Amino acid sequence: MLTCKELTELVTDYLEGRxxxxxxxxxxxxxxxxxxxxxxxxxxxxxxxxxxALSPEPIPTExxxxxxxxxxxxxxx
Amino acid sequence: MNDExxxxxxxxxxxxxxxxxxxxxxxxxxxxxxVRKLLAGDETAFTSLIEAYHGRLTRLALxxxxxxxxxxxxxxxxxxxxxxxxxxFEGRSSLKTWIFRILINRAKTRGVREARTVPFSALGDGDExxxxxxxxxxxxxxxxxxxPHRWEDDTPEALLxxxxxxxxxxxxxxxxxxxxxxxxxxxxxxxxxxxxxxxxMGIAETNQRVMLHRARSVLHRALESYLxxx
Numbered sequence: 535m536l537t538c539k540e541l542t543e544l545v546t547d548y549l550e551g552r553x554x555x556x557x558x559x560x561x562x563x564x565x566x567x568x569x570x571x572x573x574x575x576x577x578x579x580x581x582x583x584x585x586x587a588l589s590p591e592p593i594p595t596e597x598x599x600x601x602x603x604x605x606x607x608x609x610x611x
Numbered sequence: 612m613n614d615e616x617x618x619x620x621x622x623x624x625x626x627x628x629x630x631x632x633x634x635x636x637x638x639x640x641x642x643x644x645x646v647r648k649l650l651a652g653d654e655t656a657f658t659s660l661i662e663a664y665h666g667r668l669t670r671l672a673l674x675x676x677x678x679x680x681x682x683x684x685x686x687x688x689x690x691x692x693x694x695x696x697x698x699x700f701e702g703r704s705s706l707k708t709w710i711f712r713i714l715i716n717r718a719k720t721r722g723v724r725e726a727r728t729v730p731f732s733a734l735g736d737g738d739e740x741x742x743x744x745x746x747x748x749x750x751x752x753x754x755x756x757x758x759p760h761r762w763e764d765d766t767p768e769a770l771l772x773x774x775x776x777x778x779x780x781x782x783x784x785x786x787x788x789x790x791x792x793x794x795x796x797x798x799x800x801x802x803x804x805x806x807x808x809x810x811x812m813g814i815a816e817t818n819q820r821v822m823l824h825r826a827r828s829v830l831h832r833a834l835e836s837y838l839x840x841x
Contacts, residue, residue, distance in 0.1 A: 537753025542743040546824035550805065570758035574744075577759055581831040583767030584780060585799040590666025597683075601661050601690055602654065608694045609652035 536564045541571050545578055636804070638702035638709075646700055661690070667801065668714050673785075674792035675718035685721055689714040708803065712811050715793075722789075743828040762838055776837060783833035787826050794819055795826035 536544075541564055547553050548561050565572050638646075648656035668689055672682035692713040700709060748757040764770040771777045784792060793812065797803040803811070809819050 537749075538755045539744070539746075539749040539753040543824075545743065546820060546827060550820060550823075552820060570755045573759050573761055577762050577835065578827065578831055580762060580764065580767055580770055581834050582799055582827060584770045584776070584834065585784070585795070585827075585830060586802070587767045587771055588777065588780065588784075588800060590670055593662055593665035597665065598658070598661060601665075601687075602657065604690065605654065605657045605694065 536560045538564075538568060538571050538574075541565075541568075542574060545575060549578070549582075636705050636708075636807075638700075638705050642706040643702050645706065646697060646702070649697055664710060668710070670800070671711065671714055671793070671796050672718050674787075674789050674796055675715070675722035681721060685714065685718045688717045692717060704807075707801070708807055708811065711797070711801070711803070715811055741825060741828070743824065744832075759835065760839060770834070773838070774841065776834065779833055779837045780830060783830050787829060791822045791826040791829075794822040795830075798823055799827070 541561065544553070544557070544561060548558065553561065565575060645656055645660065649660070665686065668686045669682050672685040672689075673679070676682050676685060689710070693710055696713065700706070704712070748755065750756045762770070764773065771780075784795065787795060790812075794808060797808045797811065798805065805816060805819055805823075808814075809816050812819070814822075
């Protein structure tokens with residue numbers, strides 16, 4: 535039987551689809567029975583989603599102008 | 612300059628300066644259309660390209676170099692590299708992967724000069740196995756002693772709207788060891804596939820997965836401790 539502690543270390547292999555059939559089954563069985571690990575998995579997925587939803591800084595105007603100048607020169611050259 | 616470049620030029624097998632290795636997804640029709648516009652000198656196309664990528668490239672560059680100023684220089688060099696390499700872009704990888712690879716090549720060179728990075732291929736110091744969850748939170752039999760508290764929010768977007776959640780997460784990313792940070796940025800911020808990350812960084816798949824696991828665990832803990840104290 536997979537312990538909760540072990541599950542927290544296997545969560546990435548699980549989410550990456552890098553588990554053999556038997557291990558995957560053990561993982562899913564544990565999740566089905568343990569509400570704490572279910573919550574852990576839910577929070578892990580939320581964390582990954584939140585990271586993916588971070589927006590990058592917009593390009594500063596002066597940098598953009600400078601790059602446009604480079605593009606024009608490149609285009610002429 | 613309005614001539615359509617010969618589209619077969621985009622599909623040649625001639626090797627590319629930046630190592631356009633045929634791994635991962637090839638360029639989409641949109642990528643190829645954008646490249647044609649750029650080669651035709653379309654300024655609107657270039658504006659949309661730099662607006663889409665500049666901030667993302669800066670963030671990626673910061674996992675290799677120490678200062679914001681260095682990162683800016685790396686990104687500038689990357690744009691120069693993109694422009695000079697564009698004619699040889701073959702579409703064997705996506706435009707995104709191709710641009711990231713140029714950045715990483717530039718950033719690695721500079722990072723080595725600044726002694727920020729150690730070789731990608733080794734896990735090395737500073738990456739010692741931190742457990743995903745503090746061991747004190749488990750009983751001796753491996754069951755939860757201190758189980759996770761339930762997070763109220765059901766979506767990542769809702770989570771990020773919470774006070775400082777966004778800031779805490781950004782801060783935690785900044786503090787990740789460099790290579791973990793690169794893996795995390797590529798995988799979870801940029802949506803690059805595991806295969807492509809291994810290819811870009813020159814690391815083994817298991818190595819990539821271990822770094823991803825550690826980085827995600829750090830961020831998970833950062834969010835958890837913030838939400839617990841809130």
